[in-house]
Amino acid sequence: MEKETFLHDTQQQLKDILRPFQRELNHKQRLADFIKQCVRCVGRDDFLRLEELLSTKQAEQVEAEEVLSGSTSIFSSLRKYVKDQVEKYRLQFTSDLKRLAEEVHLPIEIDFPRFSVLKGIEGEISFAKRTTTINNKVLKSIDPRRIVTQAGRLKKQLYDRPFDPQTFIDGLYAVYNAICRKGNFAVGNPVPIQQFYLEYVISLQSKTFFSNMDKSKFRGYSLDQFGVDLWRFFEAKIGGPSNGMMMKLRPGRNNSLWLIDSDGERRQITGISFQEREI
Numbered sequence: 069m070e071k072e073t074f075l076h077d078t079q080q081q082l083k084d085i086l087r088p089f090q091r092e093l094n095h096k097q098r099l100a101d102f103i104k105q106c107v108r109c110v111g112r113d114d115f116l117r118l119e120e121l122l123s124t125k126q127a128e129q130v131e132a133e134e135v136l137s138g139s140t141s142i143f144s145s146l147r148k149y150v151k152d153q154v155e156k157y158r159l160q161f162t163s164d165l166k167r168l169a170e171e172v173h174l175p176i177e178i179d180f181p182r183f184s185v186l187k188g189i190e191g192e193i194s195f196a197k198r199t200t201t202i203n204n205k206v207l208k209s210i211d212p213r214r215i216v217t218q219a220g221r222l223k224k225q226l227y228d229r230p231f232d233p234q235t236f237i238d239g240l241y242a243v244y245n246a247i248c249r250k251g252n253f254a255v256g257n258p259v260p261i262q263q264f265y266l267e268y269v270i271s272l273q274s275k276t277f278f279s280n281m282d283k284s285k286f287r288g289y290s291l292d293q294f295g296v297d298l299w300r301f302f303e304a305k306i307g308g309p310s311n312g313m314m315m316k317l318r319p320g321r322n323n324s325l326w327l328i329d330s331d332g333e334r335r336q337i338t339g340i341s342f343q344e345r346e347i
Contacts, residue, residue, distance in 0.1 A: 099133060102126045110146070115153040120196040122147050154195065161193075165212040174220055185219045187332045188226060188296040203292055226296045233304035236297055241309040241342050243268045258318050258339030261325050265294060291325060299328040313342040 102121070109118045121127060122143060131140045162178055169176035169185075177184050181193045191202040193210055200207045200215050207218050247259050247267055269289045277285045298317075308314045317329060320338030329335045 099126065099130050099136070102130060103136075103139070106146075115150045116157070116195045116198070118146060119150045119154055122150060157195070161210070161212060165215060168212050168216045169219075172216060172220055174216060174223065176216075176219070185223055186227060186296075187299045187328055188292060188334075189219060189222050190334075191215070191219065222292075226292060227300075231297065231300055233301045233306050234310065236301055237306070237315065238309050239271065240268065240315065240340075241311070241313060243271050244340065244342050255313075256341060256343045258316075258341040260323060261317075261327075261337050261340055262323055264340050265291070265325060268294075291327075295326070295328040295334070299332060302328075302330040302332075308345070309342065312345055314345045316341050316343060 106118065106121055109115075109121065127143060130136050131143060133139075158180060162180055165178060165183070166176065174185055181195075182191065183193070184190045189203060191200055193200050193215075195210060198208065198210055200210055200218075202215075202218055202222060207214065209215070243264065244259055245255060247264065248255050248257070251259075272287050272289055274285070274287070277287070317327065317335075317337045318339035318341070319329075319335055321336055322338060324336035324338045326334050327337045329337075
């Protein structure tokens, strides 16, 4: 029993001695791996990745290490070089993006790193991550040609569809009125926008779909489409439904949807109503 106790205690003591040493070893290995990453990036002139690396806490830890004190001046020079290269790249990138968009008649506006193409199509470029986000969908590329292609596809989906503003707003009122009847409350009261959106999408389905709810027969209607159609209605300036009512969107945060208001701004909307027009 004494032998087992001795061996167990000795094993634990050795572990206790090893633990801080292993932590220090792991720490130094992480710093060494970080410097190796920088070496590879310098070799490839990958200034975009270097910009990301040199702004991390690991870079600060390397510079704080006494045995790596020479890294401070090297990192300082690299940061200056990287900043200049990224700025040159940004200017060329912006120029290429504008030129390619103009070639396909895509009305793009750039406020780097953000850009927009018509109302309802918005993007953001991340050089560090090598990604472009367009309407919350991530494109794993910062190639201007691919960005323009993707934005063009979205523009086609949202804007190059037949659209009659009067038919659209009359359809919205019909759904709103049906919800009021089912809920047994007066027209004029706001309806939760999420419930309304669901009911409106259902109203777009064909009779065939309801007799056989196969997904191939479902007519999708994205939130982006809904937002853009609202904007196209506002831009048409036809007033409202054929019955003379006036649509009102209620802003808010809880249980909301991001839509486009009459000013062309994205806004969180919680409710929708139709009311008698004020004389």
